[in-house]
Amino acid sequence: MTIKPKVTIHDIAEKLNVTASTVSRALNDNPRISDATKKAVLKIAKQLNYQPNNIAAALRNGKSHIIGIIVPTADRAFFSSVVRGIEEIANKINYKVIICQSYDNYEKEVQTVDALLNARVDGIIASIGKNTENFDHFKKAMEKGVPLVLFDRTTDALEVSQIVIDDYLGAYKAVEHLIQQGCTRIAHFTSPKKVSVFKERLRGYLDALSDYGIPYADELVIKSNLQLEDGRDSMEQLLKLDKLPDAVFSASDYGAMGAMQVLKENNFRIPQDVALAGFSNDPFTSFTDPPLTTVDQLSITMGKITAEIFFEQISTQEKRNMSQKIILKPELIIRKSTMRKPMPDTPAARQAEHVKLANQEPA
Amino acid sequence: MTIKPKVTIHDIAEKLNVTASTVSRALNDNPRISDATKKAVLKIAKQLNYQPNNIAAALRNGKSHIIGIIVPTADRAFFSSVVRGIEEIANKINYKVIICQSYDNYEKEVQTVDALLNARVDGIIASIGKNTENFDHFKKAMEKGVPLVLFDRTTDALEVSQIVIDDYLGAYKAVEHLIQQGCTRIAHFTSPKKVSVFKERLRGYLDALSDYGIPYADELVIKSNLQLEDGRDSMEQLLKLDKLPDAVFSASDYGAMGAMQVLKENNFRIPQDVALAGFSNDPFTSFTDPPLTTVDQLSITMGKITAEIFFEQISTQEKRNMSQKIILKPELIIRKSTMRKPMPDTPAARQAEHVKLANQEPA
DNA sequence: ATTCTCTGTTTAGTGGTTTCATAAAAGTAA
């Protein structure tokens, strides 16, 4: 493979006996250049196989046309969907996205923000790590004039736009649904971490119980990391109670899945003996048996809206310092794991019977 | 938010009464600068809140320390895992990754390569789109001296390093396992597309049958897009046959899942009546009932190896033009959907009984 | 006295973009 020599606008200029500035203007379709010259430049550019150098332009313009995304990990369904949504919007207006993973590690997150500032990204879109309690690194970005937008895992400690879903409402809807299905002893799996999403889901759970006059029982709220194993452990703990729950609302789908496994291993019927609901609408939830009722987080939508808000903000100078909080309404996806009563024949009910996933093809 | 003024190495230089080059060297820990000067520079840099400008350095050095990744879509489990693996390695050596989606669209893929060349990425890692049959855009990148490495969806038409899994072997293993479980009429779901992975899986299926003396039956090989719905349709088609199959090996997990749904709706027992195996080890496969036997594609490993090969290649001049093809051995994940005979008590068997997913936490 | 070594400076890029200047062409008013 012979590497072809690099060609710059100066090479084009030389060929045409004009200056580099003329070539630059011609390539940028500047109205002050005659059509004839533009055509000639374009022709030679093609002929010489000219490749623009964005880096040089970025240095001069102070804009890289690149934005940084920070997520805890790139391969979790929710985050990869958001990333997909962001890239989709960014791509349309010729922006590129750098993706960085914080692994929920505070130091890594700090370093990442710094690395993105070094790279001179035009802005940062982030979902804050689970262990982050100090936000100086994000403040630093803002002080440097780098716009910041947060999604899902956000904080009110920063004056920035945030896009979140209403975790409280999602949880409330789920628990309300369980109550309407006749459940009266509803357990809840939550996290001990100080992450707002879990606190909100707990609040939704508590309020729904209280609104429907169902007494709160301390032993029914179990804290864990909400992974599959934790869900199993939590369910086993519940099975040791004198009075068994007749429903479990887990703040995560994985937790609910662990509970489902243990229930089935112990020959409980779902939902007749114990109804089960999760949170996130992870792709796997539609494939369990029974399919798992869960709360959809509108991940792709969240990515697109996040990107739209972001670009709106960086495009107009006035909006640069405006911060807005967008709260998406999550959707309760009712599936068989909670259907103790026959559903009325609504579109939603039919949908619940026959679930399919979009946009998933084999590799 | 008041935006602080930008500070450059010149500002630091001025403060210390040295030149910018001295500052530059000091910051890069160049041995020609005395420790005293280095310390002084570092101190002032910190004091002035200096932020290095990678773009200027990139322009000067001709290296951006950014690599581009092109995948069909970023939110498919397999690809997001690979991306995760690549980012992980890249991050360790201070490289950033730009992620781009081709949506399996040829024109988009061509544009994307061009955009990455404009961005002056130090290399490109790509998985080729399903509809791409001309590779000139990749050749162009190589001609410009931008290293290219392909993974999973690759082509032999380019002289580049490729990292793939042995689809043939994976399929062979799956079918062999079905045969060993006593299945003799094994159907196969495949794709009509000219993508090598599916052709290889088909070849593995055929060879396993032939090696074990099982006759090939044309009506048992069904072509489709391999999505969930396609799997359902294909299974329904199979159920209309006079002689039903006693196993289905689908070239995709979604296809297998569709089949599982239809079989359960028709009260067939899995695996006793029909055994089921998929391909990809998508996260959902461990949560179906019964859990689905499938072929693991080692996605994170593939990402890491791809990144390692890539960086090895760009770091040493001699290796730049060396292309190697790495074929990973896929692993057959045996789960209940194919276990018609009791398993011997091996570690693998115990693992199949009790599956858990790593690194999956709630959002 | 000569040659190194150490530490820094000078200078010249890197590839575009943009401000300011300018020559030629075109338009306008007397």
Next chain:
DNA sequence: TTACTTTTATGAAACCACTAAACAGAGAAT
């Protein structure tokens, strides 16, 4: 037609922030 203004099309040079090759001066070693 002449004199003056305006417009059009382009050039020259500065600039963005950093880096590296070539060069230089002081003190140490030979």
